[in-house]
Amino acid sequence: xxxxxxxxxxxxxxxxxxxxxxxxxxxxxxxxxxxxxxxxxxxxxxxxxxxxxxxxxxxxxxxxxxxxxxxxxxxxxxxxxxxxxxxxxxxxxxxxxxxxxxxxxxxxxxxxxxxxxxxxxxxxxxxxxxxxxxxxxxxxxxxxxxxxxxxxxxxxxxxxxxxxxxxxxxxxxxxxxxxxxxxxxxxxxxxxxxxxxxxxxxxxxxxxxxxxxxxxxxxxxxxxxxxxxxxxxxxxxxxxxxxxxxxxxxxxxxxxxxxxxxxxxxxxxxxxxxxxxxxxxxxxxxxxxxxxxxxxxxx
Numbered sequence: 138x139x140x141x142x143x144x145x146x147x148x149x150x151x152x153x154x155x156x157x158x159x160x161x162x163x164x165x166x167x168x169x170x171x172x173x174x175x176x177x178x179x180x181x182x183x184x185x186x187x188x189x190x191x192x193x194x195x196x197x198x199x200x201x202x203x204x205x206x207x208x209x210x211x212x213x214x215x216x217x218x219x220x221x222x223x224x225x226x227x228x229x230x231x232x233x234x235x236x237x238x239x240x241x242x243x244x245x246x247x248x249x250x251x252x253x254x255x256x257x258x259x260x261x262x263x264x265x266x267x268x269x270x271x272x273x274x275x276x277x278x279x280x281x282x283x284x285x286x287x288x289x290x291x292x293x294x295x296x297x298x299x300x301x302x303x304x305x306x307x308x309x310x311x312x313x314x315x316x317x318x319x320x321x322x323x324x325x326x327x328x329x330x331x332x333x334x335x336x337x338x339x340x341x342x343x344x345x346x347x348x349x350x351x352x353x354x355x356x357x358x359x360x361x362x363x364x365x366x367x368x369x370x371x372x373x374x375x376x377x378x379x380x381x382x383x384x385x386x387x388x389x390x391x392x393x394x395x396x397x398x399x400x401x402x403x404x405x406x407x408x409x410x411x412x413x414x415x416x417x418x419x420x421x422x423x424x425x426x427x428x429x430x431x432x433x434x435x436x
Contacts, residue, residue, distance in 0.1 A: 139166075140164060140165060140166040141164070141165050141166070141185075141186035141187070142165065142166050142167075142168060142183065142184075142185040142186055143160045143165040143166070143167045143168070143185060143186065143187050143188075143189065144167075144168050144170065144176075144179065144180075144183065144185040144187070144188045144189070145157060145160070145167060145168070145169045145170070145189045146170045146173070146176040146188065146189065146190045146191060146194065146199065146202060147169075147171070147189065147190075147191040147194075147220065148171045148172065148191065148193075148194055148195060149191070150171075152191075152220075152240075152242070153169055153171070155242075155244055156189055156242075156247070157169065159244060159247050159248045159251055160189075160251060162248070163248070163251040163252055165186070165187070165251070168183070168185070171195075172194065172195050172196055172197075173194035173195060173196045173197030173198060173199065173201065173202060174195075174196040174197045176190075176194070176197070176202050177197055177201075177202060177205060180202070180205065180206065180209075180212060184211060184212065184215065185215060186215070186216075187215065187216050187217075187218065187251075188206065188215055188216070188217045188218070189218050189220060190202060190203060190217055190218065190219050190220065190234070191219075191220050191221065192219060192220070192221040192223070193221070193222075193223075199219065199221075200230065200231065200232070203217060203219065203230070203232045203234060204231070204232050207232050214265055214277070216235045216236075216280060216284060217234045217235050217236075218234065218235065218236045218237075218238060218247075218250075219234040219236070219237045219238070220237075220238050220239075220240060220242060221237070221238075221239065221240065222239065222240040235281075235284040236250070236284050236287055236288055246287075246290075250283070250287045253283045253286070253287075253401050253402075265277040267341070267342045267344065269320050269323050269324055269327075269342075269344075270323055270324055270326075270327035270342040271324070271327065272327055272330075272331070272340045272341050272342040272349070273339060273340060273341040273342075274341060274342075274343075275341055275342075275343040275345075275346070275350075275406075277341070278339065278341035278343075278350055278352075279402040279403075279406070280402075281339045281352060282299070282352070282395075282402040282405055283401065283402050285297045285352060285354065285395070286395070286397070286399060286401070286402070288354075289395075289396065289397055290397050295396060295397075296356060296394050296395055296396045297352065297353060297354050297355075297356065297394075297395055298352070298353035298356050298362045298392045298393065298394055298395065299350055299351070299352060299353070299392065299393045299395060299405060299409060300350070300351045300352075300353055300362060300365060300366055300369065300390070300391075300392045301348055301349065301350050301390065301391055301392075301393065301409050301412065301413070302330055302348070302349040302350075302369060302370070302373060302388050302389070302390045303347055303348055303349075303388070303389050303390075303413045303416070303417075304326070304347065304373070304377065304386055304387070304388050304389075305385070305386060305387045305388075305389060305417065306384050306385060306386055306387075307347050307386070308347075309384050310322060310382070310384065310386070313382050313384075322380065323342075325376065325380075326373065326376060326377075327342055327349070329369075329372045329373045329375070329376040330342075330349045330351075330369060330372070330373060331351075332372055333365070333368040333369050333372050334351055334365070334369065338351050338352065338353075339351060339352045346406075346410065348409065348410075348413070350409070353365065353392065356394070359394070359426050362392040362394075362426065363392065363424060363425075363426055365392075366390045366391065366392050366424035367390075367424055369390060370388055370390045370423065370424055373388040373390075374387075374388060389413060389416040389417060389423055389424075390416075390423060390424035391412050391413075391416055391421070391423075391424050391425045391426065391427050392424070392425075392426050392427065393405065393408055393409055393412055393427045393428070394426060394427065394428045396428075396429075398429060399429070408427070408429060408432055411432050412425075412427045412432060415427075415432070415435055420435055
């Protein structure tokens with residue numbers, strides 16, 4: 138099995154040596170570029186699994202490289218960790234990285250992040266969009282959750298949310314539709330899930346778990362994600378009622394609030410499944426807000 142590739146774009150050789158050690162230990166093949174222009178040229182032919190990017194570089198700035206990555210269809214979903222010594226400069230970035238680390242970098246923090254990413258290291262080398270719905274796959278969504286967990290560990294944001302939707306009795310639809318009709322049904326159902334969300338939101342569909350998911354990065358109040366979930370529920374409800382076929386199809390929605398007590402994305406997925414069980418059992422209103430403590434109390 139080929140090693141995943143990590144691209145380090147940094148002109149300080151001492152920092153490069155530390156980063157390379159962390160990534161080598163984690164099982165990455167590391168490539169090092171000391172110059173912004175050379176980084177641009179390398180990205181023409183390379184699709185790394187992660188990029189560690191300094192902002193202050195010779196010839197071409199890290200900001201230009203970040204913009205290039207985000208504008209390139211081939212590269213735009215590659216996780217980028219920006220590293221800088223200038224916090225005010227970082228706050229004014231025109232393009233948002235997946236994670237921002239301030240120098241001097243906490244090597245233990247970087248090492249923990251890289252190890253968590255190893256759980257889903259194949260997600261970026263495989264197709265990241267689910268074939269039928271066009272939404273992201275669950276492995277790719279897990280990568281995004283890993284970065285969201287790391288972000289709340291080092292920033293003023295204390296939590297993020299995962300909005301989820303599960304359709305009761307969806308398996309029974311298969312008995313009433315042929316394969317082409319089923320694909321159309323699922324595609325249109327996915328459209329109802331995404332129609333009230335922002336096009337830039339990270340939305341996924343897991344056929345195995347029958348779950349629609351999206352990340353809510355900023356939660357000013359608990360009521361805000363609940364309002365979003367309510368809009369998504371109403372949109373999916375209208376579609377299901379007009380395509381019910383007497384099955385009693387129903388969308389159960391909720392938002393799981395995630396804080397730094399979660400160690401990895403697998404723990405979040407496990408709690409999402411538990412929340413679905415509790416919604417199905419009628420223990421909470423539809424939609425509801427969940428957190429880890431609530432779920433454990435009713436488990």
